[in-house]
Amino acid sequence: MILITGANGHLGGATIDFLLKKNPNTKIKALVRSEEKGKDLKAKGVESAVGDYLNYDSLLNAMKDVETLLLVSSSTIGDRHAQHANAIKAAKQAGVKHIVYTSVLGGNPNSKFSAGIDHYKTEEDIKNSGIPYTIMRNTYYADFLPDIIGNAIESGAIYYSAGDAKINFAARINMAEANAIVLADPSSYKNKVYEITSGNTYTFDEIAAMLSEITGKQIKYVDIPVEALKENIVKAGMPNEIAELMASIAESMKAGEFDFIDPTLEKLLGRKPVDLKDFLLNVYKK
Numbered sequence: 003m004i005l006i007t008g009a010n011g012h013l014g015g016a017t018i019d020f021l022l023k024k025n026p027n028t029k030i031k032a033l034v035r036s037e038e039k040g041k042d043l044k045a046k047g048v049e050s051a052v053g054d055y056l057n058y059d060s061l062l063n064a065m066k067d068v069e070t071l072l073l074v075s076s077s078t079i080g081d082r083h084a085q086h087a088n089a090i091k092a093a094k095q096a097g098v099k100h101i102v103y104t105s106v107l108g109g110n111p112n113s114k115f116s117a118g119i120d121h122y123k124t125e126e127d128i129k130n131s132g133i134p135y136t137i138m139r140n141t142y143y144a145d146f147l148p149d150i151i152g153n154a155i156e157s158g159a160i161y162y163s164a165g166d167a168k169i170n171f172a173a174r175i176n177m178a179e180a181n182a183i184v185l186a187d188p189s190s191y192k193n194k195v196y197e198i199t200s201g202n203t204y205t206f207d208e209i210a211a212m213l214s215e216i217t218g219k220q221i222k223y224v225d226i227p228v229e230a231l232k233e234n235i236v237k238a239g240m241p242n243e244i245a246e247l248m249a250s251i252a253e254s255m256k257a258g259e260f261d262f263i264d265p266t267l268e269k270l271l272g273r274k275p276v277d278l279k280d281f282l283l284n285v286y287k288k
């Protein structure tokens with residue numbers, strides 16, 4: 003039995019779909035935060051357990067009869083490391099035999115990305131648990147880029163704070179497929195740490211040029227100070243903590259932390275991952 007956390011989210015949900023496509027008889031349990039959130043999964047024949055990273059007993063209950071755990075990193079702002087630590091402790095107590103964890107590219111405790119430290123500590127906890135593991139260090143989602151691009155197609159400018167650094171964006175759907183490949187045969191990927199990236203890196207100037215070509219409109223990139231970026235996010239109605247998180251992402255990009263290419267995703271998929279140009283074409287071509 004494979005337990006997928008974050009099963010109602012994008013990455014966990016797509017991983018389940020790939021697992022079922024590979025083998026419709028795969029025994030999957032989905033961790034969801036309410037009965038309601040498990041309804042669509044139930045319709046696909048996926049058993050669900052209601053639980054929360056903040057509730058240890060619910061995790062222990064969910065891990066019953068589970069051999070392999072996909073621990074999708076939490077999206078709840080706050081002490082994510084403590085949330086993940088709960089899941090790892092429950093996995094150990096329940097006798098889980100393999101943990102696959104979705105971390106971040108580089109897994110660097112000194113990253114400018116504020117959640118980097120939580121990912122690093124989680125990786126350490128997993129290694130120290132003695133449970134065999136596979137760590138999928140995902141780069142930034144291409145799917146996240148339209149949020150940064152905002153209304154640039156109308157306004158003609160992307161305002162962001164990544165300087166002239168090159169950044170690797172990969173399609174979340176490719177990452178989900180890679181998760182499913184590992185989960186279907188975890189012993190082949192035992193105690194490995196993988197950097198999960200696409201095959202190319204691009205600057206925001208290059209991204210603006212791609213968008214101009216795709217839309218036929220002139221779009222430029224305007225590099226703004228990170229303080230201005232935070233102000234814009236707060237002005238758009240987002241809470242301060244989200245603005246801080248988003249600013250830290252821009253700073254990590256600007257520092258070149260995501261200027262990295264690794265062949266693992268291509269090897270796992272057996273084909274080239276989606277390139278950002280094709281991803282944007284799919285989103286913005288009318």
Ligand SMILES: NC(=O)c1ccc[n+]([C@@H]2O[C@H](COP(=O)([O-])OP(=O)(O)OC[C@H]3O[C@@H](n4cnc5c(N)ncnc54)[C@H](OP(=O)(O)O)[C@@H]3O)[C@@H](O)[C@H]2O)c1
Nearest residue numbers: 008009010011012013035054055075076077078141142143
């Ligand atoms: N690499 C990147 O660019 C990038 C970008 C964004 C996020 N991420 C990370 O990658 C993870 C997966 O991405 P995604 O796109 O699938 O995010 P998502 O769609 O927001 O899904 C996150 C999932 O985590 C679940 N969750 C949140 N807090 C939880 C808690 N306390 N206990 C149990 N489950 C909890 C959510 O449950 P509900 O369905 O109940 O809300 C949701 O199913 C995110 O959670 C985040 O850590 C990475």
